[in-house]
Amino acid sequence: MSLIHAEGLYAGYGGVDILRNTHLRVGADEIVVIVGPNGAGKSTAMKAMFGLVPVRAGTVTYRGEDITNRPPERMVTRGIAYVPQEANIFPSLSVLENLELGAYAIPGDMSPRLEKVFEIFPRLRERRHQQAGVMSGGERQMVAMGRALMVDPHLLMLDEPTAGLSPRLIDETIERIREVNQLGIGVLMVEQNARQALAVADRGYVLATGENRHEDSGPALLANPEVAEMFLGG
Amino acid sequence: MELAGLGAYLLFFLNLVGIYAIMALGLNMQWGMTGQFNIGIAGFFAVGAYTTAILTTGPADGWLGGFDLPFLLGLAGSIIVCVPVAWVVGRITANLRTDYLAIATIGIAEIIRLFFLNEGWLSNGTRGIPGIQKPLDLGNGGYLLIVLAFVAITYLLVEVARRSPWGRVLRAIRDNEPATAAAGKDIARFRLEAFVVGSCIMALGGGLYAHFVGFVSPEAFRPLYGTFLVWVMLIAGGSGNNLGAMLGALVVWIIWSSTEVLADLVPTALIGSESAFRVFLIGVLLQVILVSRPQGLLPERRPPMPGERRRS
Amino acid sequence: MIEVIQLLINGILLGSILALGAVGATMIFGVLRFAHFAHGDFMAVGAYFALTVVTVFNLPVLAALPVAMAGTAALAVAIDQVVYKRIRRVQPVILLISSFATALVLRSAIQMIWGSSNQVYETGIQLPWRIGPLTLKPDHLLIFAAAAGLVLMVHLFLTRTRMGKAMRAMSDNMDLALITGIPADRVIMWTWAIGGALAAAAGVLLGMDTRLHPVMGWTLLLPIFAATILGGIGRPYGAILGGLVIGCAMELSTLIIPGSYKPAVAFAIMVLTLIFRPQGIIKGAV
Numbered sequence: 001m002s003l004i005h006a007e008g009l010y011a012g013y014g015g016v017d018i019l020r021n022t023h024l025r026v027g028a029d030e031i032v033v034i035v036g037p038n039g040a041g042k043s044t045a046m047k048a049m050f051g052l053v054p055v056r057a058g059t060v061t062y063r064g065e066d067i068t069n070r071p072p073e074r075m076v077t078r079g080i081a082y083v084p085q086e087a088n089i090f091p092s093l094s095v096l097e098n099l100e101l102g103a104y105a106i107p108g109d110m111s112p113r114l115e116k117v118f119e120i121f122p123r124l125r126e127r128r129h130q131q132a133g134v135m136s137g138g139e140r141q142m143v144a145m146g147r148a149l150m151v152d153p154h155l156l157m158l159d160e161p162t163a164g165l166s167p168r169l170i171d172e173t174i175e176r177i178r179e180v181n182q183l184g185i186g187v188l189m190v191e192q193n194a195r196q197a198l199a200v201a202d203r204g205y206v207l208a209t210g211e212n213r214h215e216d217s218g219p220a221l222l223a224n225p226e227v228a229e230m231f232l233g234g
Numbered sequence: 235m236e237l238a239g240l241g242a243y244l245l246f247f248l249n250l251v252g253i254y255a256i257m258a259l260g261l262n263m264q265w266g267m268t269g270q271f272n273i274g275i276a277g278f279f280a281v282g283a284y285t286t287a288i289l290t291t292g293p294a295d296g297w298l299g300g301f302d303l304p305f306l307l308g309l310a311g312s313i314i315v316c317v318p319v320a321w322v323v324g325r326i327t328a329n330l331r332t333d334y335l336a337i338a339t340i341g342i343a344e345i346i347r348l349f350f351l352n353e354g355w356l357s358n359g360t361r362g363i364p365g366i367q368k369p370l371d372l373g374n375g376g377y378l379l380i381v382l383a384f385v386a387i388t389y390l391l392v393e394v395a396r397r398s399p400w401g402r403v404l405r406a407i408r409d410n411e412p413a414t415a416a417a418g419k420d421i422a423r424f425r426l427e428a429f430v431v432g433s434c435i436m437a438l439g440g441g442l443y444a445h446f447v448g449f450v451s452p453e454a455f456r457p458l459y460g461t462f463l464v465w466v467m468l469i470a471g472g473s474g475n476n477l478g479a480m481l482g483a484l485v486v487w488i489i490w491s492s493t494e495v496l497a498d499l500v501p502t503a504l505i506g507s508e509s510a511f512r513v514f515l516i517g518v519l520l521q522v523i524l525v526s527r528p529q530g531l532l533p534e535r536r537p538p539m540p541g542e543r544r545r546s
Numbered sequence: 547m548i549e550v551i552q553l554l555i556n557g558i559l560l561g562s563i564l565a566l567g568a569v570g571a572t573m574i575f576g577v578l579r580f581a582h583f584a585h586g587d588f589m590a591v592g593a594y595f596a597l598t599v600v601t602v603f604n605l606p607v608l609a610a611l612p613v614a615m616a617g618t619a620a621l622a623v624a625i626d627q628v629v630y631k632r633i634r635r636v637q638p639v640i641l642l643i644s645s646f647a648t649a650l651v652l653r654s655a656i657q658m659i660w661g662s663s664n665q666v667y668e669t670g671i672q673l674p675w676r677i678g679p680l681t682l683k684p685d686h687l688l689i690f691a692a693a694a695g696l697v698l699m700v701h702l703f704l705t706r707t708r709m710g711k712a713m714r715a716m717s718d719n720m721d722l723a724l725i726t727g728i729p730a731d732r733v734i735m736w737t738w739a740i741g742g743a744l745a746a747a748a749g750v751l752l753g754m755d756t757r758l759h760p761v762m763g764w765t766l767l768l769p770i771f772a773a774t775i776l777g778g779i780g781r782p783y784g785a786i787l788g789g790l791v792i793g794c795a796m797e798l799s800t801l802i803i804p805g806s807y808k809p810a811v812a813f814a815i816m817v818l819t820l821i822f823r824p825q826g827i828i829k830g831a832v
Contacts, residue, residue, distance in 0.1 A: 052725070076727035084725065090718040092781070093711065101715050104708065105727030147726065271639055273646065326817055332639055333581040334820055337771045340583075341813040344768060352806045462650060465643060510657035517651035524644050525632045 002061075003028045003155050003186045004049065004080070009058035011048035017056065018044045020210040024188070026155060031177065031187045033201040033218065035194040037230070041210035042190040043085065046157050049188075050075055050082045063154070076105045081148035085159040085190075088144035091133025095124055098132050098143050102150030110150065117146040120179055138169040142176070149180065156180060158189035162196070174200055198222050206230075245374040247491060252381035253442050255483035256388050258467045259476060260435030263392055266474035266534070267401060268428040269408030271332045274323075274339030276460020277346035278433040281319055282312035282440025283450045284350055287363040290445075297358040305369035309441040316437035317430060319346075324429035329422050343461065351452040362451025366444050374446075381442055385480070388435055393476050395431070404428050458513060463490065466520050472530030481531060490516060548679045553797045559686055559755065561793025562693035566748035567766060568773035568785035569700055570741030576717030576780020577737045578634070580641045584625075584648035585745055585770060586763030591652055592618040592746020593753040593762065594660050600667050607667045608688065611750050615743035622742025623735055649764065656760045665758040689751045696747055697786055700740070704782060709736050717780035768809050769796065772816035778826025787827060791815070 002025045012018035018041045026032045034042045047053040049060050051070050060068045062078060072082070081102075090098050099117060103110040118125040121142045127135070132143050141161060148156055161177065162170040170193055178200050181187050191197035198204050201218030206227055214227055221227050257275060264270040286308035293300045303311070327338040350357040357363065368377050395401050403424050406414040415421050444450050454460070463486060471482020493512040497505065505511040523530075571585045595617045599610035625648060633640050674681040704710040709732075716723040716733050724730060749763055756762075773792045777784025792812050799811040819826065 050725075072725050073727040073729065076725075082725055084722065087719055087722060090715045090722065092718050093714060097711050097715075100708075101711055101723075101726055101728065104712060105729075151727075271642065326821070330820060333575075333642060334775070334824075336583075336642055337581055337768075337775070338813075338817060338820070341768050341771075341809075341816065345807075345810045345813060348806060348810060352804060458650065462646065465646070469643060506658040507654075507662060510654040510662070513650050513654035514658065517647045517654065520647040521629050521644060521651070524640055524647070525629065528633065528636055528640055 002026060003030075003063060004188070005061045006045070006049050007059050007061070009045065009048055009060070010056045011044065011053050011058075012056070013053065018053075018210050019048060021212075022058075022207065022210060023212055023215075024049070024205060026186045026188045027202070028154075028186055029181065029184060030202040031181050031189070031200055031218075033194070033197045033204045034188070034190045034207060035192075035198065035204060035221075036207035036213070039209075040207040042207055043159050044210075045207065046082070046159055046188065046190055050080065050157060052082075073105055076151055079151065079154040080157065081151040081153035081155070082157040083144045083148045083159060083161065085163055089132045089140050089147070091131070093132055094129050095132055095135075095143055095146075096128040098147050099124070099128075099150050102147035106151055113150050113152050116183075117149050120149070120176060121146055137164055138166075138173070141165065141169075141173060145176070145180070149185075153185060155186045155188065158187065160190055160192055162191065162193050170196055195222065242374070245378055247487065249374055249378050249381055249446050251484050251487045252378065252385045253439050253446065254464060254467060254487060255385050255480040256442065257436050257439035257464045258471065258479040258483045259385075259388050259392050260432045260439065261464050261468050262473060262476055262479040263395070263428055263432035263435065266468065266476075266479070267396060267408065268404045268425060268432075269332070270328065270425065270429055270432075271336045272339045272429070272432070273336050273457070273461050273465065274341070274343030274346075275436055275464050276455045276457055277323075277339075277343030278316055278320060278436040279440040279443070279460045280343075280346055280350060280450075280452075280455035281316050282437030283444035283454070284357055284363070284440075285312040285315045285437070286441040287366050287444045287450045288356070290367065291363060291365050294358075294363075297354065297363065298356045299363065305367075305445060308445070309438060312437045312441035313434045316434045320430040320433035320437075321426070323433070324426045328425040328429045340457065340461075343455075343457065347452050347455050350455070357452075360452060362449055362453075364449045366448045366450065368445050368448075377446060381446070384438065384442060388438070389476060389480065392435070396476065400424070400427075463516070466516060466523075468530075469520065469528075470523055470530055472532040472534060474534030475530070475532045478530055478532030478534075485531065486516075489519060549801070550798070552680055553800065554794055555680065555682065555686075557794030557797035558790060559689060559793070560797060561790035562690055562697075563748050563752050563755070563789075564766065564769050564773050564793050565786040565789030566693055566696060566744045566751070567770040568777065568789045569697070569782045570744040571770050572774045572777065572780055572782060572785040573713060573717065573737050574741045575774060577713060577720075577734060578630075578641070579720075580638045580645070581771065582741075583642065583645040583767065584652060585741070586765070586767035587649045587652040587656075588618055588622060588742050588745035589749030589752065589763035589766065590656055590758075590760060591621060591749070591763075592742075593749035593758050594656055595746065596750045596753065597660065597665060597667065597758055607750065607754055608692065611692065611747060614750050615746045618746035618749075619739040619743040622738040622745075626734070626738045653760050653764065660758075660760075662760055667753060667758075685754050689754055692747070692751060696744065700744065700782060703740070709733070713737055713740075714782075765809065768816075769793075769812035772812040772819075775816050776819045776826055778828040781826065781828040784826055784828035 004026050006024040009019045009022040010017050022045050024045060036042050044053055048055050051072050055069050059066055099114060103113060124142055124146055162173050174196050177187055198218040198221055204218050204221045206214040261275060264272045288299050289301050289303045289311045290308035291299050292302050323342050327335050330338055351359060403419050407421055407424060467482035467486045468479050470486055472478030493515045497508040497511045567589055571582060574582045592614045596607060596610040596614035599605055599613045600607055629644055630641055633644055672683050672685060674683045704714055712728045712733050752762060769792050773788035774785055777788030792815060795815060796808040796811050
């Protein structure tokens, strides 16, 4: 059974549809990657599923419940966490405070969750009193993902988590995402670094001009010559 | 007798409406057309009023004056002196973000008021400058014609400006600054020009005001009379719409005057101070307008772009 | 030299009062993204609330302080609910104009209720202490202690409580706060309550130092905004620092220029900040 399922989405800004009849599905333990050229609507698709872009037609179903156009805070309490591509930390707050705020909407003791995040990102435990805004790009990305994990999500949505990182950090980030997935958290991510991302993906979608173009397992998409030529740089 | 009294009041009233209409037009150039949030109107109002007061009065007793120049030269002086003042203020502030611009302009207006308050050699300090004459020994009726003539001239000028290519650039800046900059327009220059022109219109209003009441003192340029009422007029009338700005001046003065009647009806014991009660009412009125009809009585109607057909 | 020290003492005193006002103003600016022009008048309202408590119940001023703070906090929340909340989504500038109207309404309400003349909390002259050539009134120590205590409480609130952290987070990154599920409406309400309470405290302390007058707060609005901008928008610690700097600069300026130009000094510092370091001493959020 699928964790989240978007069907026939039409969505966009100011009356202009960027998504046209887009379908996306993430299974409970899957890593699903969305790739495609610039302006394909990859980020928009994810934002529409999370309630940040109004959906004009179509439905988003999460664990059997219709969550189309729900406000983001309702998504959080249901166990969906979203990490935007930019401005994804609270820069003037400490690492620890960033993580604590991640758990704001979730009642109950947060220390087990905090412990889990620190296990995945030991670096964050070391630097927990550091002001987040002065950290390196890679560390900020850890803070951002850590904040999202504090929700104790079933589904983690990541918008270009490796953008602007060095090749070594890209590999490390992808590896972390795989570890998160092994905890039983479904991952949906948009990626420019399609090669590395598809290599760990269970499935991938290729979007172009807001429409589904291809859908297959990660390795199969990597092997697909058309996809390789169009989006993976030959 | 009743009727004569009413007529005299009406003349007095219409003069003030005209003067404030001019200031509302000046503000409309800055806010309505360009999106500059100037809440230092009182400063330019004061510059205009004091300049003509100094230029046109007879022998001064301890302050700058004694030039005894004619009325029109006094008004010209008001505008001319305002140009460098507004230019300097505009250079510093015109490119600030809206909220910073608001803070900066209100600060400048207060400093201008402090300046006239403290520099007695220039302005006679708190005592103010008396004896400012109306031209040609006119009464309020004759003066009203002059004021109305200036209202008409100002209206025509700002309306022509609004429809001109220059005015279109200003609106483009207001609505979408990045796109306008990308189109190669020198935003800073256009902003500064609009700021200076708008401020000079306010200074003209100040000059006309000085001759109308015959006396200027720093008290008249507190933010309430100098700035706030003009804003209420523009918002109520419809910012971006020059006719709306003038209609707003009329309507708000009617309301402002009727608050006096209302304040008379309510026992003083209940409201403490009559003037405070009036300010209270006008403040509440503005809040009601902002909550219920923020676009004003006459909303902005854009002139058609070249080649665009007017819908009828 | 003695004169400079005396002026510095006065400056720190004025600075502590400005700091209390500026902390609230900067949080409102940071969370709601608009300059609240009625903040000075919140100060005045708070000062007059305390006056009523002092005269009706015959209490010392510091005992009236919490009442004034609570009353002003309630008033600030009420004004937000009745007016600002309805226009928040239209255009930030409309909020600015509206706050200007609020300022006038509050000021005229004060005139109607308490009158326009100068008033004081306690009549009679307080004997100043003379420490060598310096003079200090007992009240000054009280004012300074109260301001320091309140700043400490704000610090604890912002760093130790969930709501305080959420407030800083909203001021830091509004969109992320919403995505994270922080309840914006509740944070905004708390921001008004704390901003109002601190403004009231600043007003009461100002009233202790000088006298009560309906425009007492309005005249400090410019220095408060100057402190806010100098310290960085949305940065409470910056606002405290900014308040102290502006307060000292205003007092020290009287060595060179007439005292009546003190507001101009605050203004000049603000404009220089906007030109050379618009993000403020501590990098601001907006």
